[in-house]
Amino acid sequence: MNRRIRFVDFPRQYAEERDMIMACVDEVFSSGQFIGGPKIFELEADLAAYAGSREAVALGSGTDALLLALLGIGIRPGDEVITVPNSFVASVGAIVHVGARPILVDVDDDLNIDPDAVEAAITPRTRAILPVHLTGRMCRMDVLQDIAHRHGLEIVEDGAQAFGARYQGRMAGTWGRVGAFSAHPLKNLSAAGDAGFLTTDDAELAARVRRLRSHGQVDRDTIMEFGVNARMDVLQAVILIERLKTLDTIHERRRRNAQLYRRMIRAHEVELPVCRPQEYNVFHTFIIQTDSRDALRAHLERKGIGTQIHYPTPIHLQPAASGLGYRWGALPKAERQADRILTLPIHQHLSEDDIATVADAINAFFGA
Structure with a gap:
């Protein structure tokens, strides 16, 4: 199980x-x-x-x-x-x-x-x-x-x-x-x-x-x-x-988890977020991108791994925004990302074994 x-x-x-x-x-x-x-x-x-x-x-x-x-x-x-x-x-x-x-x-x-x-x-x-x-x-x-x-x-x-x-x-x-x-x-x-x-x-x-x-x-x-x-x-x-009082510790745990993901996920089909030298990222979310997003998400769910999509429909394509005058194709990069993004667990309570389990499931899906 x-x-x-x-x-x-x-x-x-x-x-x-x-x-x-x-x-x-x-x-x-x-x-x-x-x-x-x-x-x-x-x-x-x-x-x-x-x-x-x-x-x-x-x-x-x-x-x-x-x-x-x-x-x-x-x-x-x-x-x-x-x-x-x-x-x-x-x-x-x-x-x-x-x-x-x-x-x-x-x-x-x-x-x-x-x-x-x-x-x-x-x-x-x-x-x-x-x-x-x-x-x-x-x-x-x-x-x-x-x-x-x-x-x-x-x-x-x-x-x-x-x-x-x-x-x-x-x-x-x-x-x-x-x-x-x-x-x-x-x-x-x-x-x-x-x-x-x-x-x-x-x-x-x-x-x-x-x-x-x-x-x-x-x-x-x-x-x-x-x-x-x-x-x-x-x-x-x-x-x-x-x-x-404990926020700095939470940030560091999340940054550690992100570093573990970047080290453990080997599938070339997955685009991982990077940390540039001038940035200190606190990883509220850890978002990967792949053309096989929906199939990968279903695979991870079968393995008991919870994921989310932040966000599947860009705001300009929401019904509430119809009066703003935007249509599909107006903002192509955001639209393409919306079809490819998947948010993995990154919270501070994850263990290194947890991260390895997620990474192994992703690698296995892509045969990496």
Whole structure:
């Protein structure tokens, strides 16, 4: 009987952290402070210190972070924001919900935004670039920053999958005006439900987002502008404070697993992600590419190995995006990748034997 290798292993995570989580629950319920207060400010200080930013703002989700980042920098109806079609839908959805128009451009071989395509897509209505650091690998931010400076554009980094990633020694979320992050349970830094945050060096922007996350209130009885309810629960904040202490270890375990995959998978039909010298990739996901993706995935499932596809249908081909005017063939590299990508287990609870089991199954499928 095949040994089951989970794509994620929440039971194992809970077994390792049960005492810590129970202590967090007890602390919050004993205090009676469920919304706002000192633990939110403590988490924000810890996140800013880790990221190397002056400010961090705790929010209800990564989607909230994107939405309030765009609102905070003044993106309005009629503005254009350039981003990619191969991310989770929230990257584009946040642009749509502030009334702006998403301009989708193609990607490079590394799955991240193609800077040349960005420059070609700029119009007089362009206000911002929203690069997505997909898989935990940062985009070429030096090139994008140069483009933004030359054209007078803002950069909002979608770092939902990349908190702790670095490019040229500089952290995700510190290259643009603002960085947006998710702490969804699947992320390397994970809460026990939806949670997110943003980072910025702009104190005025951070103050505005803190108002917006709580209906625009500056105190209980004074509303400066109409906002939303995008607050992080204190329970999530307390858990994140504790999990942030072990985040570097989680990154290193995932990087070790990626290195093992690259060493053990020998099939020439499989394209493996590489780590370039200027990058520190945190491997939220480990995505391989192959023309035999669907058959390989079925083979791995029969062997008890869980996999996912991130993401099988690019955003520009989703029904919700029909009004944007894109058709199949508009963004060929992203479309081809969508037919070839397969995400292998990479989580920190995998053993070297687990990685070897996955690699052996892939090699056997291709006769390597």
